[in-house]
């Protein structure tokens with residue numbers, strides 16, 4: 247691990263969010279590899295954890311601008327837990343602390359509102375907004391045309407959330423427009439857009455999908471085993 251990655255982990259570990267370090271590093275590398283043929287877009291920033299990884303990667307590469315789109319009032323799953331949400335101030339503070347405010351352009355709107363007046367080509371897009379199926383599908387449909395060929399699309403939460411899981415299956419793994427689909431534990435999927443993929447690409451994509459299914463089985467087996475172990479542990483403790 248490089249010194250820079252260790253430093254970024256220190257910063258991002260202090261920022262509330264759900265991204266793993268491995269997923270953060272994936273975003274860092276994808277942003278670092280951007281050539282500048284288009285900008286970087288993030289749908290769903292919350293308090294800036296993923297934004298910081300993207301921005302640090304971009305700074306290590308061609309300093310491509312990052313448009314961080316979020317209405318900052320949370321997703322339905324957050325609104326159920328917290329009464330009133332406003333993440334904008336924490337987001338700004340975290341971006342400033344990470345010293346990346348010169349490269350991050352916050353857009354305080356929903357993905358759909360932002361897309362309506364967004365006229366830049368996109369080289370890298372990270373989709374991590376509202377996880378309900380209709381919303382993720384809409385995010386895909388409105389941003390896909392703005393993504394350049396050979397540009398990269400990334401989705402988060404494709405293991406536990408049915409919305410992103412179905413959208414990546416239907417629109418990446420089974421599509422003629424993507425190749426080199428990769429998965430980063432625990433839930434991130436990314437792929438390169440192409441005009442039309444080859445038969446070999448389709449076979450590779452199908453194999454990648456089966457390997458993701460296997461990961462999901464492993465993930466849920468561990469998840470349920472941990473719960474069962476905890477329950478048995480409690481029962482045994484009571485018996486003593």
Ligand SMILES: C[S@@+](CC[C@H](N)C(=O)[O-])C[C@H]1O[C@@H](n2cnc3c(N)ncnc32)[C@H](O)[C@@H]1O
Pocket residue numbers: 262263264265289290291292293294295296297315316317318319320321322333355356357358374375376381
């Ligand atoms: C899971 S959080 C994002 C976490 C963030 N990417 C990170 O790694 O720390 C989802 C975010 O999506 C935002 N959101 C919800 N609906 C949205 C929409 N339609 N467009 C853009 N962002 C949305 C919420 O406000 C919330 O901050």
